[in-house]
Amino acid sequence: xxxxxxxxxxxxxxxxxxxxxxxxxxxxxxxxxxxxxxxxxxxxxxxxxxxxxxxxxxxxxxxxxxxxxxxxxxxxxxxxxxxxxxxxxxxxxxxxxxxxxxxxxxxxxxxxxxxxxxxxxxxxxxxxxxxxxxxxxxxxxxxxxxxxxxxxxxxxxxxxxxxxxxxxxxxxxxxxxxxxxxxxxxxxxxxxxxxxxxxxxxxxxxxxxxxxxxxxxxxxxx
Amino acid sequence: xxxxxxxxxxxxxxxxxxxxxxxxxxxxxxxxxxxxxxxxxxxxxxxxxxxxxxxxxxxxxxxxxxxxxxxxxxxxxxxxxxxxxxxxxxxxxxxxxxxxxxxxxxxxxxxxxxxxxxxxxxxxxxxxxxxxxxxxxxxxxxxxxxxxxxxxxxxxxxxxxxxxxxxxxxxxxxxxxxxxxxxxxxxxxxxxxxxxxxxxxxxxxxxxxxxxxxxxxxxxxxxxxxxxxxxxxxxxxxxxxxxxxxxx
Numbered sequence: 001x002x003x004x005x006x007x008x009x010x011x012x013x014x015x016x017x018x019x020x021x022x023x024x025x026x027x028x029x030x031x032x033x034x035x036x037x038x039x040x041x042x043x044x045x046x047x048x049x050x051x052x053x054x055x056x057x058x059x060x061x062x063x064x065x066x067x068x069x070x071x072x073x074x075x076x077x078x079x080x081x082x083x084x085x086x087x088x089x090x091x092x093x094x095x096x097x098x099x100x101x102x103x104x105x106x107x108x109x110x111x112x113x114x115x116x117x118x119x120x121x122x123x124x125x126x127x128x129x130x131x132x133x134x135x136x137x138x139x140x141x142x143x144x145x146x147x148x149x150x151x152x153x154x155x156x157x158x159x160x161x162x163x164x165x166x167x168x169x170x171x172x173x174x175x176x177x178x179x180x181x182x183x184x185x186x187x188x189x190x191x192x193x194x195x196x197x198x199x200x201x202x203x204x205x206x207x208x209x210x211x212x213x214x215x216x217x218x219x220x221x222x
Numbered sequence: 223x224x225x226x227x228x229x230x231x232x233x234x235x236x237x238x239x240x241x242x243x244x245x246x247x248x249x250x251x252x253x254x255x256x257x258x259x260x261x262x263x264x265x266x267x268x269x270x271x272x273x274x275x276x277x278x279x280x281x282x283x284x285x286x287x288x289x290x291x292x293x294x295x296x297x298x299x300x301x302x303x304x305x306x307x308x309x310x311x312x313x314x315x316x317x318x319x320x321x322x323x324x325x326x327x328x329x330x331x332x333x334x335x336x337x338x339x340x341x342x343x344x345x346x347x348x349x350x351x352x353x354x355x356x357x358x359x360x361x362x363x364x365x366x367x368x369x370x371x372x373x374x375x376x377x378x379x380x381x382x383x384x385x386x387x388x389x390x391x392x393x394x395x396x397x398x399x400x401x402x403x404x405x406x407x408x409x410x411x412x413x414x415x416x417x418x419x420x421x422x423x424x425x426x427x428x429x430x431x432x433x434x435x436x437x438x439x440x441x442x443x444x445x446x447x448x449x450x451x452x453x454x455x456x457x458x459x460x461x462x463x464x465x466x467x468x469x470x
Contacts, residue, residue, distance in 0.1 A: 147391055151384045155374045164370055165388055168363035171356070172398065203394075211391050214308070218383050 003083070004092040011100040021069070022104035029062040029109055033116045044121040051120035052130060052181025058116070059109045059134060060170055063141045066105045067166070068159040070097060070149040075219055084220055090213035098139075098146040098209070106138030122185065129184030129194075133177035136197040143204040144169050150215035173200060235312045237454040238463050244447045251444040258437030266430030273427075279343040282336050284430055288438035290333035290358070294396055296326030296442065297361060300368070301393045304386025316382040317453040318446065319389070320372060325445050327365035334358055345409060353402035354410035361399060364392040 015021045036054045037047055074080045083093055113134055114127055122130065148166040152158030180193035233239045266284040273280040303319035306312055337355065338348045349355065368385045375381035402410075423431075458464045 144391075147387070151371060151388060152374070154376075154380075158374070161370055161374050164363075165367040168360045168367060168395075169392065171360050175356075208391070211387050215384065215387050218380050218387070 003086060003088045004096045007083075007093065008096045008100055011097070012103060015100070015104045021066070022108055025062040025066040025105050026108050026112060028065055029058050029112065030116065032058040032061055033120065037120065048121045048123050048185065051117060051122040052126060052185060053178040054120060055113055055116050055122075055130065056133075056137075056174055056178045056181070059106075059113070059138065060141060060174060062109060063105050063138065063145060064163050064166065067101070067145040067149045068152075068162055070101055070146060071153040071216070071219075075153045080216060081220055084217070090216055091209045094146060094150065094209040094212035094216065095205070098143045098212070101146060102139045102142040106134070106142055110134040110138060122181075125187055126181050126185035129181045129190050132194055133180045133197060136194060136201055137173050137177040140173050140197070140200050140204045141170060143201075143208045144173075147208050147211045147215060150212040150219070153216075154219045173197065176200070235314050237314060237458050238461075240314060241451055241454050244451060248444065248447060251440055251447070255437050255441040255444055258433055258440065262430045262433035262437055266427075266434065270427045270430055271424065276344055279340065280427075282340045284434045286333060286336040286340055287431060288435045289329045289336065291435060292438050292442050293326055293330035293333050293358070293361060294399060296322050296329060297365070297389070298393070298396060300326060301386075301389040304382075304389045307382060308386050308390075313457070314450075314454075316379075316386070317457065318450055319386060320382065321446055321449040321453060323365055323369045323372070323385070325442065325449070327362060327369065329442070330358065330362045330365060334362065350409055352409045354399065357395060357399040357402050360395050364389075364395060368392070 033054055036050070040050075041047070071080070074083075084090065110131060113130055116122075117127055117130055145162075145166055148162045148169075151165065152162045155161060176193045176196045180190040180197070183190045183193065262284060267281055270281070272278050300319050300322040303315045303322065306315040307319060334355075337358075341350070342348055368389050371388055372381040372385040375384055455464055455468075459468075
């Protein structure tokens with residue numbers, strides 16, 4: 001297990017020393033959300049209706065943007081080969097990598113989201129639902145995305161391909177979380193949607209590392 | 223029975239055996255699917271009574287439902303073939319999985335297209351963001367993803383493997399499509415056919431539908447066989463038995 005924690009520590013340190021890695025998706029998140037009032041309608045009444053969905057779509061795209069680099073460096077500099085040679089489980093590595101990705105993308109997005117809620121005049125009742133849905137939902141995005149990143153790590157111009165593979169799989173998360181924020185905004189109960197997100201998270205945390213590990217081996221066999 | 227299945231499985235792994243045996247099946251499958259299609263469509267379009275609510279517009283069910291069923295079972299079949307390839311490294315399974323992807327995507331497109339045509343007179347709109355429709359659209363995107371990933375890889379083998387992994391991950395979508403009409407209160411009507419219950423439609427309407435579903439499966443099998451044979455010929459082109467066939 002020590003190798004997994006060492007990798008997590010190393011990756012977090014790399015992200016801390018190279019702030020662009022986690023700041024750029026965050027800026028992207030802000031800008032995408034800012035485009036909607038400009039392009040659609042700046043009327044606060046209208047914005048409060050779509051705010052939850054817009055924030056979620058922006059978070060999803062920002063996550064996607066930062067996924068491309070997840071395994072690229074490790075494939076290129078041979079860290080991945082060393083990992084396989086060490087005999088340590090790839091399952092742990094895949095899970096650790098997804099965790100690191102969430103720490104540098106999902107977590108900052110979640111912390112940042114109330115500011116966006118303010119800009120998009122999100123109803124006051126919906127903030128708790130927004131934070132909760134992002135907190136439970138963004139790890140699912142990282143876990144699923146890690147599978148796509150592992151599959152496309154060795155492909156030239158894999159970024160676009162990655163979005164093509166992963167976006168359909170993101171749709172259930174988007175549906176449940178946007179619906180949770182919307183229902184909270186109109187004063188309804190949203191436990192069901194958060195429960196579904198929790199179930200998705202449990203499922204993704206158990207199963208996606210297997211797929212990611214298989215995909216990583218695929219990159220090594222070439 | 224088990225022994226026989228095991229033997230069949232091992233034989234399926236041999237491209238030569240597959241090529242020879244399916245060569246005999248092609249005329250039968252072709253004739254049966256044409257006959258079944260004509261019978262099903264004539265019965266369905268001309269003899270089945272009009273629906274008391276939807277009138278004649280319901281008749282598109284004879285294309286829509288078989289296409290939708292095949293689109294889903296094709297995906298499951300592709301994922302299973304991919305898993306067989308990942309576990310047992312059977313080349314035939316990889317070729318079958320590769321061949322199914324575009325066929326399944328086509329059936330998915332047909333189901334969405336006929337659904338849109340059916341939706342216009344009955345719901346008053348071509349498209350709604352309903353759970354069943356959205357999840358079918360997801361299925362189409364998944365097919366596109368599998369095809370794109372397979373083609374993006376440098377070596378064909380890693381393309382097969384990557385596509386198989388993606389297909390297995392995407393398998394979660396199948397129960398979502400299947401139960402979307404039951405879990406959510408949707409505009410799309412509930413399943414017409416269920417194994418456990420009495421069918422919700424009249425026998426004169428049901429028989430053509432069953433014929434069409436069966437026929438579409440046959441047609442699907444025919445398409446898979448034809449395309450897999452091409453794959454076999456291409457991949458085994460340096461083998462002596464293929465050279466013999468090509469010389470004649």
